Amino acid sequence: MTFITLRSIFTFELSKMVSKELLLKLFPDWENDLYEEVIAHAELRSASAGSILLKKGQNIKSAMLVVEGTIKLYQEDEEGSEFFMYHLTPGEACAVTLVCNYHLEQSQVLAKAVTDISYLAIPLEFMDKWLQKYKSWHYFVIRTYRSRYEELLNTINEIAFKNMDERLEFYIKRQVERSGKTVKLTHQEIANDLNTSREVISRLLKKMENNGWISLSRNSFDWIKK
Amino acid sequence: MTFITLRSIFTFELSKMVSKELLLKLFPDWENDLYEEVIAHAELRSASAGSILLKKGQNIKSAMLVVEGTIKLYQEDEEGSEFFMYHLTPGEACAVTLVCNYHLEQSQVLAKAVTDISYLAIPLEFMDKWLQKYKSWHYFVIRTYRSRYEELLNTINEIAFKNMDERLEFYIKRQVERSGKTVKLTHQEIANDLNTSREVISRLLKKMENNGWISLSRNSFDWIKK
DNA sequence: ATTATATAGTGACATTTATCACACTAGCTT
DNA sequence: AAGCTAGTGTGATAAATGTCACTATATAAT
Numbered sequence: 001m002t003f004i005t006l007r008s009i010f011t012f013e014l015s016k017m018v019s020k021e022l023l024l025k026l027f028p029d030w031e032n033d034l035y036e037e038v039i040a041h042a043e044l045r046s047a048s049a050g051s052i053l054l055k056k057g058q059n060i061k062s063a064m065l066v067v068e069g070t071i072k073l074y075q076e077d078e079e080g081s082e083f084f085m086y087h088l089t090p091g092e093a094c095a096v097t098l099v100c101n102y103h104l105e106q107s108q109v110l111a112k113a114v115t116d117i118s119y120l121a122i123p124l125e126f127m128d129k130w131l132q133k134y135k136s137w138h139y140f141v142i143r144t145y146r147s148r149y150e151e152l153l154n155t156i157n158e159i160a161f162k163n164m165d166e167r168l169e170f171y172i173k174r175q176v177e178r179s180g181k182t183v184k185l186t187h188q189e190i191a192n193d194l195n196t197s198r199e200v201i202s203r204l205l206k207k208m209e210n211n212g213w214i215s216l217s218r219n220s221f222d223w224i225k226k
Numbered sequence: 227m228t229f230i231t232l233r234s235i236f237t238f239e240l241s242k243m244v245s246k247e248l249l250l251k252l253f254p255d256w257e258n259d260l261y262e263e264v265i266a267h268a269e270l271r272s273a274s275a276g277s278i279l280l281k282k283g284q285n286i287k288s289a290m291l292v293v294e295g296t297i298k299l300y301q302e303d304e305e306g307s308e309f310f311m312y313h314l315t316p317g318e319a320c321a322v323t324l325v326c327n328y329h330l331e332q333s334q335v336l337a338k339a340v341t342d343i344s345y346l347a348i349p350l351e352f353m354d355k356w357l358q359k360y361k362s363w364h365y366f367v368i369r370t371y372r373s374r375y376e377e378l379l380n381t382i383n384e385i386a387f388k389n390m391d392e393r394l395e396f397y398i399k400r401q402v403e404r405s406g407k408t409v410k411l412t413h414q415e416i417a418n419d420l421n422t423s424r425e426v427i428s429r430l431l432k433k434m435e436n437n438g439w440i441s442l443s444r445n446s447f448d449w450i451k452k
Numbered sequence: 453a454t455t456a457t458a459t460a461g462t463g464a465c466a467t468t469t470a471t472c473a474c475a476c477t478a479g480c481t482t
Numbered sequence: 483a484a485g486c487t488a489g490t491g492t493g494a495t496a497a498a499t500g501t502c503a504c505t506a507t508a509t510a511a512t
Contacts, residue, residue: 075382083386090394099372108379131364138357145371146325152378153334156301159385160309160421163454164466164469186489195386202490220487389498412459423500426462444459444508 018044018120026091027066030136037134041126046118053119054111056093059104060194062121064094069117070178073191083108084171084193086151087178095148098141100124167194168204172214176223184220235328244270244346252293252317256362263360269354272344279345280320280337285330288347289321294403295343298419300336308336310376310397310419313404324367326350340382392418394430398440402449 021193023035044067053064054077071088088094088111096109130137158167161213171194175183187201194201208214213225249261256264270293273279279290282302286313297314314337322335356363364399384393397420413427418431431447433441439451 059437075386077383077387081387083382085382095372095375099368108376131368132361135358141368142325142357142371145368145375149321149371149375149378150334152375152382153301156309156311156378156381157303158384159382160301161303161307164369188489198490199471199492200469203492206491216490414459425461425462425501426499429462432461442460 006051009071018042018080022067026065027140030140031134034134034137037126037130038120038122042120042122044118045121046116047113049113049115049117051113052110053113054097054107054109056107056110058107060097060100060107060124062099062123063100063123063127065120066090066094066113067118067120069113069115071117071119072112072114074112074193075108081195082192083195085109085155086148087114087174089178092147093140093144095144097124098127098144100127164196164200165204165207166195168201169208169213172223181223182220183223186219229410244268248293250290253366256366260356260360260363261333261418263356264346264348268346268348270344272342273339275339275341275343277338277339278452279339280323280333280335282293282333282336284333286323286326286350288349289323289326289353290337291346292316292318292320293344293346295339295341297343297345298338298340300338300419301334302336307421308418309421311335311381312374313340315404318373319366319370321370322447324353326353326439390420390422390426391430391433394427395434395439398449407449408446409449412445 018039020035020039023030023038029175042065046068049069053071054060058131066088067090069090071094073085073088074082075085076082094109094111096107129142158170162170168190171190172183175185187205188198191198191201205214205216207222209216213223215222215224244265246261248264249256249264268291269288275295279297280286292314294314295316297320299311299314299320300308301311302308320335320337322333335423357367384396388396394416397416398409401411413431414424417424431440431442435442435447439449443448443449
């Protein structure tokens with residue numbers, strides 16, 4: 001009985017094979033040896049929609065590169081509120097996990113799987129080695145930081161200067177860009193992401209519907225405007 | 227007459243010498259050849275307090291490393307409001323200017339000199355070369371991005387979760403850390419940095435004074451608390 | 453010393469967002 | 483079909499912030 005349980009956990013955690021074709025598609029500009037190293041040392045892990053991949057304050061154990069699905073990154077406050085910052089999609093990496101070479105560093109962000117996902121987990125000891133060894137990795141890390149930095153600038157632009165109606169519109173548009181006209185989120189989920197209350201979102205969505213921008217249903221709505 | 231004017235402009239723009247001692251102090255972990263390159267190719271420029279070093283939308287012409295003084299970085303919105311994000315002090319660099327190798331990229335941020343400053347301006351064509359050639363430069367760029375990313379996370383934490391009184395306290399504390407107990411800013415300047423109105427800041431500061439946290443004067447106040 | 457100007461204080465009110473209370477409803481369970 | 487439940491709609495009110503109008507005052511300019 002116990003054995004079976006243990007084995008099933010083990011099976012779940014066991015890395016699947018990482019194929020070179022997959023890597024070539026996701027990270028087309030890497031050096032050949034780097035592919036080999038990734039194949040040798042990275043684990044292809046999966047997680048189901050909704051699971052938490054990284055929590056604020058948690059020690060970072062491995063770098064995380066998205067292979068399949070979408071991850072959402074949040075800033076978390078002391079009381080456990082979550083503020084949505086940006087998405088990560090296949091070929092992108094979680095910046096905070098890429099430069100944790102020396103000390104055991106703690107995550108300042110929360111990462112959640114939106115869909116079922118798979119990702120490459122690379123043990124941290126390779127981070128510094130690869131930085132030294134592979135130019136393409138080096139560029140990858142810098143590109144990652146640069147684009148995450150830009151995402152944060154966008155986020156700040158929204159909350160520093162805009163009211164909730166505009167922020168909601170921006171939020172929905174980002175959503176639509178990724179997953180199409182139909183947004184499958186409850187008002188409560190949107191409210192959590194924007195750190196406001198469900199009522200506020202309900203009222204604003206109603207107003208958008210009255211303006212003909214969206215069409216509301218239960219558990220989802222469609223973006224019509226433009 | 228015209229000649230004299232031209233010469234004075236020229237003199238002002240002319241690069242001063244960059245000494246190796248200076249570089250060693252500010253950037254102690256660089257490679258020797260990198261110091262030489264910086265001495266050969268960087269210009270030591272100066273700017274007076276209040277001047278704008280980089281504007282949103284402006285083409286980036288050179289990388290910027292702070293040598294003396296303090297720079298403030300802002301996010302700017304369409305109407306010209308400015309939202310303060312973080313400071314740059316000697317030994318730090320403006321992240322956005324470091325990875326603009328290929329295309330003519332436009333700045334997404336606004337950078338202003340708080341005090342009289344001097345900084346190294348490095349022509350962009352060296353950015354990619356140095357990334358390839360100098361590991362210490364590579365690490366410098368990554369460290370810069372990493373720490374700016376963390377600053378942005380802090381900023382987001384403030385505006386996403388906190389009310390103006392807490393944001394103001396955080397703002398003042400950052401100020402005090404850098405330039406001591408006496409904060410030499412008008413209420414209007416603080417209001418601009420936090421993207422709120424002067425009245426709001428005046429009232430909150432008054433409340434802080436009543437609580438014994440600060441002592442108000444004209445054009446400045448002292449932080450007393452703790 | 454008087455005036456001018458930038459800075460600061462404060463009441464009154466508007467707007468935005470948050471909170472509470474409760475009604476309504478679609479879609480599932482039994 | 484009846485009942486349950488998560489999701490939604492909406493009024494009433496509170497709290498936070500923004501805006502306007504005006505006063506007061508410290509410092510600089512004359």
